[in-house]
Amino acid sequence: MKIISLSIAALITPCAVASSFDFHFLPASTAHQTLSILYPLAGTFIGDYDVTTNPTGTRTIPGYFGGSGNQAIPYTSILRIGDAIDSNPLGTFKLDIGANGMCTITNFTTDLVNETPGTVTIDMLFTYSSFHTVAPNAIFPSVGEITIPIATGSVKAATAVQSGPAVGALVETAPNTYTISIPIPVNVLVSGSAGGQPFGGDPVPAILAFAGTLTINGATATFISSAASTDPVGPLPPLPALVNQPLPVPTVLPAGSTANLLLSGTFSEGTGTSVLNISVNATGIPSYVLGDMNADGHVTGQDLAYLLSAWGTANPTADINQDGIVAGWDLTALLSNWGA
Numbered sequence: 001m002k003i004i005s006l007s008i009a010a011l012i013t014p015c016a017v018a019s020s021f022d023f024h025f026l027p028a029s030t031a032h033q034t035l036s037i038l039y040p041l042a043g044t045f046i047g048d049y050d051v052t053t054n055p056t057g058t059r060t061i062p063g064y065f066g067g068s069g070n071q072a073i074p075y076t077s078i079l080r081i082g083d084a085i086d087s088n089p090l091g092t093f094k095l096d097i098g099a100n101g102m103c104t105i106t107n108f109t110t111d112l113v114n115e116t117p118g119t120v121t122i123d124m125l126f127t128y129s130s131f132h133t134v135a136p137n138a139i140f141p142s143v144g145e146i147t148i149p150i151a152t153g154s155v156k157a158a159t160a161v162q163s164g165p166a167v168g169a170l171v172e173t174a175p176n177t178y179t180i181s182i183p184i185p186v187n188v189l190v191s192g193s194a195g196g197q198p199f200g201g202d203p204v205p206a207i208l209a210f211a212g213t214l215t216i217n218g219a220t221a222t223f224i225s226s227a228a229s230t231d232p233v234g235p236l237p238p239l240p241a242l243v244n245q246p247l248p249v250p251t252v253l254p255a256g257s258t259a260n261l262l263l264s265g266t267f268s269e270g271t272g273t274s275v276l277n278i279s280v281n282a283t284g285i286p287s288y289v290l291g292d293m294n295a296d297g298h299v300t301g302q303d304l305a306y307l308l309s310a311w312g313t314a315n316p317t318a319d320i321n322q323d324g325i326v327a328g329w330d331l332t333a334l335l336s337n338w339g340a
Helices: 301-309 328-336
Strands: 002-013 019-025 030-047 059-062 073-087 090-097 102-111 118-128 131-134 138-140 146-162 167-174 177-194 197-199 204-218 221-236 242-250 258-267 270-286
Touching: 019 221, 030 118, 030 221, 030 242, 073 146, 073 177, 073 258, 090 270, 102 177, 102 204, 118 177, 167 204, 204 221, 301 328
Parallel strands: 002 204
Antiparallel strands: 002 221, 019 090, 019 270, 030 059, 030 073, 030 258, 030 270, 059 131, 073 118, 090 102, 102 146, 102 167, 118 146, 131 138, 146 177, 167 177, 177 197, 177 204, 221 270, 242 258
C-alpha cells in the first residue's frame, strides 16, 4: 500500500461543530508524478540478412574486422519505461465534522491529468561485445552502455478514487482550530498509449494520509495541502520473450547510417519507483442533506422534532418538497436520510 502524507491548512467560516462541507479543487492545485519501471533483458541480436528473403539486409559479425556470415551477438540490457505528469488536477470530496473528536471523508476523487496528458518514454540500455556490420559497413565498439530509443507516448488518464471508509480524529488546539488526521483508501488507475499500443491495468490500492489543521469560521471553506511520496513498484511479472524483434540502430563508426537488427531475449521481473508531489488548493460549501433542518450536516432527533412541530403548516424549512404544507412526504424524506 502506498502512503501519501498530505498537510492540510483549512479555513472554514462559525458553524456548529457537527457540520459537513463539499470541497472542490481550485485551478491553483498542482500535481507532478513520475513512474520509472526497469525490466532486465538478456539474449542475442543478429542482422536482418536472409539469403533468400533479404539478401541486401544487415549482417552482424563479432570483432572490429574480418569474419563472414551473419552471426548472433550476445547482449545484456535494461528496458526502461517512464512516465511524467505535470498538471492542475481536479478533485472533490465531502468532509464531515462530527462530535466526540471524529471526522470522516467520503466521495474523494481526483483527476491527476485534467486534460493535460503526461509523457511516456521507452528506451533500452545495451551492453555488448564489439562487433561490426555489413550493409551498412560500420563498427560498434564496446563502450559500456548505449541508449536506444524505442517509443514515446502519453498518459491520457490518471485517477485516484476512494475505495473504503475514511475515519479520523480531531484534536482542538485553539478555539475553533483543530489538528486533523485521517487516512483515505483509494484505487489509483493510470492509462495511456506508447508506440501505438494502449497500456493500463487494474486499479492499484493506495492510502492518502491527511494530516493538518482545521479552523471553523463559518459557512464557506478553503484548504491548502501538499504531499511528497516516493514508493517502490513491483516486483512485476516478466514481459513476454522477444523473438526476432526488428530493432533499427544508428551506426557508431561512421555515424549517419542505420543497422537493421533482429532482437531476441528473455525478460526478468520488473521493478520500479513511483514519485508523487501534489499541492491542493480547494474551497468548500456546506453540504445539504434532505431533512437536515438545523443545517448541522446530519439528520437526527432534533430535525425530526422540528418537522413534527411544524406538521400541517407551510413552514418553508420543514416543507422539504416545497409543496406548501409539511406532511407525509417530508417525513419520508427526513427518515430516508436518518443518520446521514
